[in-house]
Amino acid sequence: MKKNVLIIGAGGVAQVVAHKCAQNNDVLGDIHIASRTKSKCDAIIASVHDKKAMKVEGKLEGHALDALDIEATKALITATGSQIVINVGTAFLNMSVLRACMDTGVAYIDTAIHEEPNKICETPPWYGNYEWKRAQECEEKGITAILGAGFDPGVVNAYARLAKDDYLDKVTDVDIVDINAGSHGKYFATNFDPEINFREFTGVVYAWQGGEWTVNKMFEIGKDYDLPVVGTRRAYLCGHDEVHSLAKNMDGADVRFWMGFGDHYINVFTVLKSIGLLSEQPVKLADGSEVVPLKVVKACLPDPSSLAPEYEGKTCIGDFVKGMKDGKERTVFIYNVADHKEAYNEVGSQGISYTAGVPPVAAAMLVASGEWDVKKMANVEELAPKPFLNILNKIGLQTCIRDENGERELHFD
Amino acid sequence: MKKNVLIIGAGGVAQVVAHKCAQNNDVLGDIHIASRTKSKCDAIIASVHDKKAMKVEGKLEGHALDALDIEATKALITATGSQIVINVGTAFLNMSVLRACMDTGVAYIDTAIHEEPNKICETPPWYGNYEWKRAQECEEKGITAILGAGFDPGVVNAYARLAKDDYLDKVTDVDIVDINAGSHGKYFATNFDPEINFREFTGVVYAWQGGEWTVNKMFEIGKDYDLPVVGTRRAYLCGHDEVHSLAKNMDGADVRFWMGFGDHYINVFTVLKSIGLLSEQPVKLADGSEVVPLKVVKACLPDPSSLAPEYEGKTCIGDFVKGMKDGKERTVFIYNVADHKEAYNEVGSQGISYTAGVPPVAAAMLVASGEWDVKKMANVEELAPKPFLNILNKIGLQTCIRDENGERELHFD
Structure with a gap:
């Protein structure tokens, strides 16, 4: 205790x-x-x-x-x-x-x-x-x-374990899907610190498939998911923390993480990344001074905490867990739906x-x-x-x- | 002499x-x-x-x-x-x-x-x-x-004068069209100093129409022009120097300037401008230092002079001059076509x-x-x-x- x-x-x-x-x-x-x-x-x-x-x-x-x-x-x-x-x-x-x-x-x-x-x-x-x-x-x-x-990581790991314990005899696939169907009303903003947020997507994408680590590029593999409350949303294979423990703890099942992105987010991200504005390495300005472009982008974007009062809509995050039950193939989707406005009203976030x-x-x-x-x-x-x-x-x-x-x-x- | x-x-x-x-x-x-x-x-x-x-x-x-x-x-x-x-x-x-x-x-x-x-x-x-x-x-x-x-300004002003002197009795419209159909092979670059280049497009668009200055937003008015050599290209009403003298010197004719932009250019420009990265006003970084975003964008983009060796394709710049000739409506297009590669071979630009x-x-x-x-x-x-x-x-x-x-x-x- x-x-x-x-x-x-x-x-x-x-x-x-x-x-x-x-x-x-x-x-x-x-x-x-x-x-x-x-x-x-x-x-x-x-x-x-x-x-x-x-x-x-x-x-x-x-x-x-x-x-x-x-x-x-x-x-x-x-x-x-x-x-x-x-x-x-x-x-x-x-x-x-x-x-x-x-x-x-x-x-x-x-x-x-x-x-x-x-x-x-x-x-x-x-x-x-x-x-x-x-x-x-x-x-x-x-x-x-x-x-x-x-x-995610966290609750989605518990969902995977619950599916394995109660809903399937053998798990073959865990696909974690994270959809934010909310709208903050800004042209573009990240939901948490832009520096940390963009770091998630500027590297390669690791998934655990067929008993080994597979590598893809960000936004290379997209898939439409039909989900409760938020409807059909396009999600992309991404790297994420929980893949790295579930790969070890789900008896060899494939583990993938999918995050929903709208075309607008992808476009802005692609423009900024292609020009080099998401780089964490400094560039030299005409006057000889050095600055990290990502820090300037961060300064130009809205402070994530400023989004809360106007944020509307819902999130849907959960696990599609697929496997065998009583000799037949079965898939369950275990999930939560949260509401931006209710969160703000309760705790100011x-x-x-x-x-x-x-x-x-x-x-x-x-x-x-x-x-x-x-x-x-x-x-x-x-x-x-x-x-x-x-x-x-x-x-x-x-x-x-x-x-x-x-x-x-x-x-x- | x-x-x-x-x-x-x-x-x-x-x-x-x-x-x-x-x-x-x-x-x-x-x-x-x-x-x-x-x-x-x-x-x-x-x-x-x-x-x-x-x-x-x-x-x-x-x-x-x-x-x-x-x-x-x-x-x-x-x-x-x-x-x-x-x-x-x-x-x-x-x-x-x-x-x-x-x-x-x-x-x-x-x-x-x-x-x-x-x-x-x-x-x-x-x-x-x-x-x-x-x-x-x-x-x-x-x-x-x-x-x-x-x-432009310059040769296009002479074209307008030539049309007025030799091809029309009365000029009613001068539409200057500037199309760069060349390709530099980079994701994005400006053809001259990004700081000066973007300044042309971040303000309002002035044209001389109906005997007065009219105001539009950049990329608000687009038009497809079918042109010699470069084919059909979309151009947008822009502010430009020559409009401001031709408005005075063409006996009251309407004067407009149109520049060709591809969808990719407009998209990148719109993303950068919407986020505030084209601002000439400094922003404060997390460490308290100040930096002008436009200068960082400039540092990330290719040096315009570095584009010359790989630049291919042609430019077409000219004047659609419309008016009356012998009692009938007439339009002439006076223009030049230039070639990026030939320019580079001759003078290294x-x-x-x-x-x-x-x-x-x-x-x-x-x-x-x-x-x-x-x-x-x-x-x-x-x-x-x-x-x-x-x-x-x-x-x-x-x-x-x-x-x-x-x-x-x-x-x-």
Whole structure:
């Protein structure tokens, strides 16, 4: 049984995490938020109080922290008495925060894979380059470290496990589909930091097919998916974190990740990339000074958090899991539909931040209760999926299924 | 009778001017090239010697000059004994170079209208904001100042005058059409300095119609033109220098300028402009530093002079002049077709630079011979067109006509 949560980061996802921790602080205890910029923590805290989100009276405090500084992070963990760290800062921080948790003996939860600033799209499986190198040490020390516990990766990993446990005898294909059918009303914007967002798409695309890693180019392979609520949408084979753990944990099934893009997004992306404006390498201007083009593009685009008030429409994210059941081929689609406007009304963030920020709080609640306090490093599909999906049903992300019997909610009480 | 030429500028157009002056140095005398960066003058001089372009033995020298410095320019004019200045530097220099010519009593020729760096698309007629304010003083002092003597403005002004003199009793419409059907093989590039190039299209579009200035947006009005050699091409109503003098000098006829753009160019331009990347106003980066997005785009795009070796295809630029002849409606199309590869083989520049750089040399030859040494300020349509077009026929830009009798060359000997 663990309690008291330290949230690392103060962006759009951290705002959702803070609100959801506050709504469940009877289970989670004290809440602390740490970011390089303390004023961003304070703004989140003000927003939590505005919405009267604290379930019971309790601590909610902000702290200035450079989370690359392991000793400073350890000191803050100790000073705040935190037993669970939810890392939703930039992807460059994971290994430092994980180290601090391992050294202080507390639980670690994140929502995205570690990245190094100067490297794009490393050798698969990506987890093997960083996090999994600490797995043995976590087990020896009894450290609970839950990797990729956002929506995708995270909830979609639990969906894959649920399909394998309950709906199929043997899984042959996992196709994760992420569609944002919402509209922010701007000419062009990214849903999170443009620097991190574009990095996802400027490298090659890895999938796990036929027992090996396959390589494609971004936007090379597209497919129309007919989905609940959002209708028919075109999605493209992309690289994504969860492919790199499911490839290991789904008994050899093919694993692919598909993200929906409209023609307009692809066009803008293609123009910017072709001209060289998405490059993370500096160019020299006529006056001799140097500047990184991607940073200029970022400065010209809307701040992702500014999109929330006007964002409308829904997201649909889920897994098509295909295999054999009772000797016959079967496909189930397990999914969630979220609404941008409802997310904004509840926690002041748009739907993309909401779907990413709610699941790590559910994971923290399961660590607090002991159900997921597994004393080792684990990806989400290695953990019991029903307690996780059960909490998500109750705190804002309903799991649904579509199969030969139609579409319906799934309940796990 | 004047001689000895000082060329201001050392870009792609200046290279053409230098080659053409060298090929006609029996008429023009000494040739001097001045630029802020003397090494660029030296490169042009080396190219002239490579091609053995000097018709007779004579002076060809480079000089470092900041042409915004009027006293320095006057000193160079005097020191070199130049009696004709061809200004093909940036459009920001015109008024300084013109002043230096007026003070030293020498002839001035340019190819584009004056611009101030921080102003885009000023009140029409554009010449009224700068050059024409010096017209009275030029006349009083007997200074020959020929404005806009490139291709467009320049040759197209002479075409309009020729149509009015020889082919129509009354002109009602002048539609200038500029089509570059060439291909440089790059994803995207501008044919001259991106900073100046994009400035032409980021403001509003002025045309002279029905006796008044009309205003449209860029790419708002498109029209398919069926043209000699290049075939059917889509052109868009644009703002351009020559509209602003022809509006005054064509007895009230409508004057419009149309430039051809492919869908790809328009798409890239629209994406960059919509995101704010064509802005000349600085944006603040995440680290607090400031940078002008347009300068970063310029740094990412190919250097226009680098396009020349691979440039293939043709340009077609001309005037559809419509009016009444012998009581009936008549339209003539007077035009030139130029070839990128031929231009490169002759003078080491692409076709766009070639069509812009040959005409001011023809104008200089007419000033040297006295025919255009008019001792006042003049736009090209105010001068006798046939001597100008006759020289152009001989030095690389053949005038053609298409009318009810078909397509044919025009000769003026």
